[in-house]
Amino acid sequence: MNDRPPHARTPSSRTPTPGSRDTRSPRTRSPAARFRVVYGASPAHLLVLLASFAVCGYAAARLLQRDWFDVAKWVVGAALLHDLVLVPLYAVADWVLHRALRTPGPGPSAPPAPHKPSGATEDPPARDRTALRIAAVHHIRVPVFLSLLLLLVYWPLISRVRTHYAQATGLDPGVFLGRWVLITAGLLGASALLFAVRWWRMTRRPGRKGLTDR
Amino acid sequence: MDVPPNPPPEPSGPHPPAGPPPEQPPHRGAAFGRAPAARAAPPRLAGLVSRLPAGPWRSPLRGPWLTSVFGLVLLVGIPVLFVTGLLSYAAYNPNLSPINDKTPGKGLLGFYLFAWPTRPYWLYRVDQGVHVTLGIVLVPVLLAKLWSVVPKLFALPPVRSPAHALDRLSLLLLVGGGLFEFVTGALNVQLDYVFPGSFYPLHFYGAWVFFGAVAAHVALRLPRTVRALRSRDFRAELRTSTSRTVPEPADDSGLVSTHPARPTMSRRGALGMVGLGSVALFVVTAGQSIGGPLRRTALLAPHGRDPGSGPNGFPINKTAALAHIRAQDVGEGWRLVVHGDGNGRRVSLTLADVRALAQHGSALPIACVEGWSTDNQHWEGVRLADLAALVGHHADPPGVFVESAQLSGSFRAVALRANQVRDARSLLALRVNGAELSHDHGYPARVIVPDAPGVMNTKWVHRLTFGATTFGADT
Incomplete structure (x- = not known):
């Protein structure tokens, strides 16, 4: 089951000469090495995947027995919806948030350096302003993330779309939207309160009154 | 433990280059995901590739280590x-009866099936509570794991070798199968049946597709994962602030950004945010399985409250109205018909007759496949074994086929095994918590069996056939 390629077995002893193994002539290569050239990985890799496909195929044949097109749509659709809709959506939302708060975050104007040592070049007020803006991003994106996560998982109950919940349980399905709104408000409120406390503590730091006079 | 193994550059030190050059000596984790094609690429091509626009993936947090941490959580949680x-x-x-079997074509996938026990009586309650609650709690971890590897989806060229093609097909099964399982599970516990077909075959066969893909993924990636986890000290990482956060060393895993943005969050922050998401989901969900006063804390879970108060005020999942139970089905004319399959014995009892039989009590929960459960309720009624004796099965009674007055719909009848009938706590209950059953809890009589899933505790019972496993025997 171990598919580590041979070159990875001793990573510490390996010198950085990639491709050195390939300089041997095809004749001197072992059958496993020749297989690797054609296939692109070790024979174990192929065996593992074939065994996996056997299990998946056996189950998938049963999964697709009825309404195979609908089920395939759901399996492939779930992956596509996540990768092509959900991920870009939250990535763009986060990018917009950074742009709106003018942080040096993932916006296009960010410096290319992966790490900018603090305190070396910037003056303290500028550095504090940056820190405060990043803090503001966190105090928005954490509660919003939690709220949207709850909405995503409990969408059927919160949205009350096509549910026979009331008939089955004898309970009122109308409470969930209100509860979610209250939880969201609570999260945003608590986050804002924490942010205010942080701001207040930063501005009161001795010798640091530059935070607010921008 | 005070010094992280990969200390970020000292604040006064020189700036590291924007992206480490390709000729940088391999780091401890650099063998991670090294693709043979990339290894064999001639230097000129490698230089060209490094000059291409590297896409929108700029998070400085992405890298083998972070992916491996999320992967490790799922490696524990998904099994x-x-x-x-x-x-x-x-x-x-x-396997007992085609009536119980929602997946008749399962074939080899039912290889492990066994006679479900009746003890410990909380086994099904705990099992299903863990299944549903853990599944919901793992949603943010799954999303974070997918976020951490999303650049690989758009990696070019899309297929480098036959191995890579098979690998990507396996990943489609992994991601598609995983999301399918989480989505169908989340929809089913909220009683939103929008998926194509019955939940049971979809979720069961889907689980095996997902499992097959997970097994291969673990087998192929575990060595890398272990190396990546060893490349950084977890506790040191939890002490690293945002300003000291640097990208993981460039490698060929395809995860580390080639032109990372400045970090606005530490790895500690990212892990904390995902963990907070799991905690939030746990808080609004777990109460429906834990029960007691904590039920009300499950603010967004479908069974985070009781439908009423009093002896019958515990959760319901199929009301009399939903089951189309008519007044005449359970009124004066109600009879309990008990058959002894094969021996020709048949007894018809009025409600007064059933009440006149020896009454016993047992304290058992209702535990639903949807994850919610009740605390122990105090049921009173006639032992199933005593009813078997009425039709001649005095010693070692067989299983029983239970039919409800409900005329149509899933689980209006079930087959119970001999071990379930013989358990002294298995009752045809007439009362609960000192009161008559309410209409929604199955008046005039319902089955209650330790450890049976909620739907197998048939309500509005009107026929019991001992020794049978399906309709039509000995009627």
């Missing part, structure tokens, strides 16, 4: 989901 799910499937005793 627990799989095993609890398989146990829950076995709890329906699908």
